[in-house]
Amino acid sequence: xxxxxxxxKAWLIGIVMAGIFLCVNLVFILIGYSTSNPSECKTCHSGSxxxxxxxxxxxxxxxxxxxxxxxxxxxxxxxxxxxxxxxxALDRDCIKxxxxxMEEKKKKVLVFAEQLDEESGKVLKVxxxxxxxxxxxxxxxxxxxxxxxxxHDRSSSPSNLPRVDYCAGCHYHSAKDPFSQVxxxxxxxxxxxxxxxISPAIR
Numbered sequence: 001x002x003x004x005x006x007x008x009k010a011w012l013i014g015i016v017m018a019g020i021f022l023c024v025n026l027v028f029i030l031i032g033y034s035t036s037n038p039s040e041c042k043t044c045h046s047g048s049x050x051x052x053x054x055x056x057x058x059x060x061x062x063x064x065x066x067x068x069x070x071x072x073x074x075x076x077x078x079x080x081x082x083x084x085x086x087x088x089a090l091d092r093d094c095i096k097x098x099x100x101x102m103e104e105k106k107k108k109v110l111v112f113a114e115q116l117d118e119e120s121g122k123v124l125k126v127x128x129x130x131x132x133x134x135x136x137x138x139x140x141x142x143x144x145x146x147x148x149x150x151x152h153d154r155s156s157s158p159s160n161l162p163r164v165d166y167c168a169g170c171h172y173h174s175a176k177d178p179f180s181q182v183x184x185x186x187x188x189x190x191x192x193x194x195x196x197x198i199s200p201a202i203r
Contacts, residue, residue: 038064041064045064048064052064
């Protein structure tokens with residue numbers, strides 16, 4: 001009986017390892033392909049799915065994989081441990097529609113929030129119900145600094161809007177925060193489960 005040489009063993013091991021690698025990847029691709037439809041997401045995330053279905057703007061053009069994916073050509077669902085995508089990848093997609101959110105003085109510019117220079121006084125406009133006028137952007141800010149985990153907020157009723165304690169963590173006292181645009185006056189109050197709560201960040 002002829003024993004295989006060392007080079008033949010190496011080739012055999014390489015072929016086996018390549019086969020295992022391809023099989024594992026094929027399994028993940030099939031799982032991703034079969035579970036990247038919003039109706040599949042609804043199986044476990046019925047609350048988030050309901051919010052998405054009720055949203056007149058996002059329902060028409062954005063599906064679950066738009067935020068929860070690697071944005072490859074496959075558009076397979078991808079949810080890291082904290083259920084939020086990479087900030088820079090997500091910022092790119094936010095800015096596709098929310099173009100007026102970034103501006104420098106009176107000239108609108110499309111930049112990532114973390115690129116805004118703290119010393120130059122560039123600001124991030126805040127629209128909607130969180131009308132805090134102008135908040136100075138720090139170098140590490142991004143869209144998901146406030147809009148954490150998309151619909152997976154730390155709230156009993158998920159929302160893609162920032163919770164007040166995220167903002168209050170930095171902007172509760174202008175004396176401590178020279179870039180603050182939020183009045184240090186009364187404590188910030190918000191509603192949770194129908195109860196009037198005071199933000200723990202400023203208690």
